[in-house]
Amino acid sequence: MNSLRILLAVAAAAIAAPVAAQEVSVPYWASIRAGEVNMRAGPGEDYRIDWVYRRPQLPVKVVRLLDGWRLVEEPDGTRGWMLARFLTRQRSAFVKGQGLTDMREMGAANARLLWRVEPGVVVLLDDCDKGWCGVRIGERAGYIRQDRLWGAGEP
Incomplete structure (x- = not known):
């Protein structure tokens, strides 16, 4: 009887998984x-x-x-x-807007400038907080203002 319950539970899970993926x-x-x-x-x-x-x-x-x-x-x-x-x-984003944007060491306008990033550069996103997003470009990591990124925030 336990074997039958286990078999039914596995079958139900197998059916539910594709449906859940669509939800x-x-x-x-x-x-x-x-x-x-x-x-x-x-x-x-x-x-x-x-x-x-x-x-x-x-x-x-x-x-x-x-x-x-x-x-x-x-x-x-x-x-x-x-x-x-x-x-x-x-999650990824790309730099939008005109001109270079700053990539900073921390999520603050007065944080140390690490690099200047051109519009169109694709970044991998980490968390966003207080208008700044943690980003990675290859081996480089830092923070860019969220309003300069398409793909950050609510879709």
């Missing part, structure tokens, strides 16, 4: 996992390719889920569909 609330931030990803006009491989992305870790906003596809949005509002397997929930 993610949107919108949410994601980043591109692969070295080449197609953005399509619709959720299927028969739809035309609108863009080809060749920049791993580039952040995108996921705004809709459909059968293994994700409708993603770029900062300019452009939307298209990507296969979910080419996206990751690893």
Whole structure:
């Protein structure tokens, strides 16, 4: 009898896992996992390719889920569909705005300046607090003002 209960519990868990994976609330931030990803006009491989992305870790906003596809949005509002397997929930952002932005040793305007970062540079995100986000660019780590990052904060 215990074996039957265990078998039923395992079977129920196996069925529930894929359903739970689909129950993610949107919108949410994601980043591109692969070295080449197609953005399509619709959720299927028969739809035309609108863009080809060749920049791993580039952040995108996921705004809709459909059968293994994700409708993603770029900062300019452009939307298209990507296969979910080419996206990751690893948080990243890119520097936005005009001119260089400061990467500081701590999350404060008067903290020691470490580097100056150009717009368009992709960073891996750590926690954000009081308007500053911990970021990593390769082996370098520091803090950048949250208002200079697309992909930080609420999607």
